Amino acid sequence: MRRSTAAAVGTLTGAALIVGVRLSVSAPDVTAAPPAVDLAGKGGAADSSPSKKPTKKPADSEESEDEAGDSGLQDGTFRGAGAKNPYGTIQVSIKVTGGKIVAADASYPTTNDSATINPPAVAKLKEATLEAQSADVDAVSGATFTSESYVKSLQAALDQAGG
Amino acid sequence: MRHVEHVMGTAVSIELADPLPDADLTTMIGDVCAWLHEVDQRFSTYRPDSEVNRFARRELALADCSPDLRHVLDACADLWRATDGYFDAYAAGPLDPSGYVKGWSVEVASQRLAAAGSTRHYISAGGDIRMRGHNADDRPWRVGIRHPWEADKLSWVLTLTDAAVATSGVYERGGHVRNPRTGAVAQGLRSVTVVGPDLALADAYATAALAMGEAGLTWLPKLEADGYESAAVTDDGRAYTSNGLPAAV
Numbered sequence: 001m002r003r004s005t006a007a008a009v010g011t012l013t014g015a016a017l018i019v020g021v022r023l024s025v026s027a028p029d030v031t032a033a034p035p036a037v038d039l040a041g042k043g044g045a046a047d048s049s050p051s052k053k054p055t056k057k058p059a060d061s062e063e064s065e066d067e068a069g070d071s072g073l074q075d076g077t078f079r080g081a082g083a084k085n086p087y088g089t090i091q092v093s094i095k096v097t098g099g100k101i102v103a104a105d106a107s108y109p110t111t112n113d114s115a116t117i118n119p120p121a122v123a124k125l126k127e128a129t130l131e132a133q134s135a136d137v138d139a140v141s142g143a144t145f146t147s148e149s150y151v152k153s154l155q156a157a158l159d160q161a162g163g
Numbered sequence: 164m165r166h167v168e169h170v171m172g173t174a175v176s177i178e179l180a181d182p183l184p185d186a187d188l189t190t191m192i193g194d195v196c197a198w199l200h201e202v203d204q205r206f207s208t209y210r211p212d213s214e215v216n217r218f219a220r221r222e223l224a225l226a227d228c229s230p231d232l233r234h235v236l237d238a239c240a241d242l243w244r245a246t247d248g249y250f251d252a253y254a255a256g257p258l259d260p261s262g263y264v265k266g267w268s269v270e271v272a273s274q275r276l277a278a279a280g281s282t283r284h285y286i287s288a289g290g291d292i293r294m295r296g297h298n299a300d301d302r303p304w305r306v307g308i309r310h311p312w313e314a315d316k317l318s319w320v321l322t323l324t325d326a327a328v329a330t331s332g333v334y335e336r337g338g339h340v341r342n343p344r345t346g347a348v349a350q351g352l353r354s355v356t357v358v359g360p361d362l363a364l365a366d367a368y369a370t371a372a373l374a375m376g377e378a379g380l381t382w383l384p385k386l387e388a389d390g391y392e393s394a395a396v397t398d399d400g401r402a403y404t405s406n407g408l409p410a411a412v
Contacts, residue, residue, distance in 0.1 A: 125380055125403035130396060132316040135307060135411075138298050139176070140317070141356060142309030143332030144265075144289035150174035154307070154315060155287060159176050162165045 071099050164188040168196045171203045171265060173289030179276070180283040180299040191279050195272045195286065202268040206235070208259050219258040235260050235267065238363065246371035247382075251343035266329060266366035269293050273362075291329040293362040305411065311354040311396045318402065319356075319394055320411045327362035331355050331369040340373050351376030353398050355383070358408065359391035369393075 073096045080092040095103040140154040150156050164185065166177045177195060179188045205214045214232050217223040225233070239252040239260050252260045269286050273293040276284050283296035285304055294304045303324045307317035311334055321328065331340060332354035340349045355372045357365040368386055372379030372395065380403055383393040392408040404410065 124384055125393065125395065125405055128394075128402045128404045130310075130400055130402035131318055132310050132313050133318075133320070134315075135305070135317055135320050137305040137307035137317065137320055138178070139285055139287050139292050139294070139304065140290065140307045140309055141287075141292055141328040141330045142290040143330055143335035143354065144173055144291065145335050146289075147169045147173055149335065150169075150289070152314070153290075154309065154317075155176055155290065156167075156174070159165060159167050162178065 073099050073101065075099070164192065166192045166196075168199065170196070170199045171207070171268070171288065172209075173265075175199060175269075175289070176285075176287040178285050178299075179281055180297065181281045183280065187280070191276055191281055194275060194279065198272055198275065199268055199288075202264065205229070205231070206260065206264045206268075208257075208261060215258060215260060235263055238267070239263050242364070242367045242371070246368070248343060249371035249374045250367045254341060254343035262370050263363055263367055265289070266291055266327070266361075266363035270327070270362045290335075291327075291362060291366050293327045294323060295325050297324065308356050308394060309354075312400075318354075318396065319404070319408070321358060321409050322411045323358070323409060325360075326358060326409075327360065327365045328356065328358050329362060329366035329369045330357075331366070331373040333373070340370060342374050342376070349374045349376055351398055352379055352395055354396045355379060356394045357383070357386065357391050358393070359386070359389070365391060 075096050075098065077093060077095045082089040082091045091107045093105050093107070094101050137158070140158065142153070142155075145153050145155075164179045168175045168177065175196075177192055179191060181188065204210065207213050208215060208219075210216065214223065214229060218225070218228055218232060225236075228236075236252075239250075242250040242263065243252070250262065252258055252262065265288050269288045269291065270293055272286055273284070273295060276286075277295060281295070283298070285292055285294035290309070292306060294306070298304050303322040306321045306323055306328050308319040308321065308328075308330060309332075310316035310318045311332055333340065333349065334353065341347065342349050352373050352375075355369045357369040357372070359365045359368075368383075368391060372383050372393070375382055377397060380395060380397075383395060384405060386393065387405055387407060392405045394402070394404045394408055394410075396402050
C-alpha cells in the first residue's frame with residue numbers, strides 16, 4: 001500500500017511536471033507535487049508546504065507516511081485542468097482518501113489529433129499471389145546456383161536461346 | 164552479344180545490347196571476364212594465397228591491404244550495422260566477405276563497361292543481376308524471379324533499366340544461409356529478392372533478410388526509404404511484395 005501510494009505520487013508528479021511545463025500552470029515550486037496540479041482550484045493548494053518529495057529515500061518513508069496523514073489534502077477525486085497541446089488534451093486526476101493520494105491517472109486522446117503523434121506504422125510488405133508463370137524475359141534472378149547446377153537453370157536456357 | 168563465363172564458383176551471364184562493332188563488344192566482354200577472374204584470385208576464401216586469406220591470417224596488415232580489400236572490409240562492417248548483425252562476414256568464424264564481394268565485383272564490372280562505352284547491358288552472377296539501359300528490342304530489361312519451388316517457372320517479372328536485382332533463397336544450395344546470432348540454418352523464408360541501385364547492397368540485404376527468417380518481412384520495408392524494393396516468399400508459400408516493386412502487369 002505504501003509502495004503503491006509512492007508510485008501514485010511519483011506518477012502524478014511526472015504528469016504534473018508535464019502539465020506544468022506545457023501550460024505554464026502556476027507552479028512556483030514543482031517539488032511540491034500535489035499542489036502543482038492545482039486541482040480545479042479546489043483548495044487542494046491550501047497547504048503549500050508538504051515536505052513529501054517524489055524522490056524519497058527509504059529511510060524517509062516512514063516519516064513521509066506520517067506526514068501524509070496531515071498533508072491537508074481533502075478526500076475526494078480531483079481533476080486537473082486539461083492541458084492542450086498539438087496532439088490533443090491530457091487531463092490528470094487523483095483520488096485522495098484519508099489525506100493520502102491513493103490513485104492517480106491521466107486521460108489522453110486516442111483518436112483524431114492523437115493520430116499525428118502516432119502516425120501509421122512503417123510501411124509493410126503486402127501479401128501477394130504467388131504465381132507460377134512462364135514469360136518472355138531477358139534474365140532470371142534466383143538463389144545463386146553453382147557452376148554445375150547452372151546447366152539446369154532457366155538462365156542457361158535463355159543463354160542458349162540467345163546464342 | 165552474349166557470353167557465359169564460369170568464375171567465382173558460378174556461371175556469369177553477360178549480354179551487351181549496344182549497337183557497337185563486334186570487335187568492340189568482344190573486347191569489353193574480355194575485360195569484364197579478366198576483372199572477375201582477378202577478383203576471384205584476390206578475394207576467394209578457397210585460395211590459400213588470396214589477399215583475403217593472407218589478411219585473415221594476419222600475414223598482411225590492414226594498412227598494406229589493397230584499396231579494394233579495405234573497401235570490402237569497410238562495406239561489410241557498414242552492412243553488419245545496417246542489418247542489425249544479420250549480414251556478418253564472420254558468421255562462419257574466419258573472415259569470409261564473399262557475400263559482398265560477388266555483388267560488388269559485378270557492380271564494378273558494370274561501371275567499367277559504362278566507362279568503356281556500353282550503356283546497354285546486363286551481367287548476372289549466378290542469378291544476381293546488374294543492368295543498364297534497354298535491351299536489344301529497345302525496351303526495359305525484363306527480369307524474371309525464379310519460382311521458389313518450380314525451377315522452370317517465374318513468380319514475378321520485373322521491368323528495369325538501371326538497376327540491380329539480387330535473390331537469396333534456400334532452394335539452390337539448401338541451408339547455406341545461417342542466422343549469425345544463433346548459428347542455426349535460416350528458417351521461415353524460402354526466397355528473398357531485393358531490387359535497387361547497387362547490386363552489392365541488394366545482395367547483402369537479401370541475404371540478411373533470409374537469415375532473419377519471418378522477421379525479415381518487417382525489416383525489408385525499411386529499405387524502401389533508401390530505394391530498395393523487395394519480394395519474399397515464406398516457407399509455407401505466402402508471397403509478399405513492397406509497394407514500389409517494378410513488377411510487370
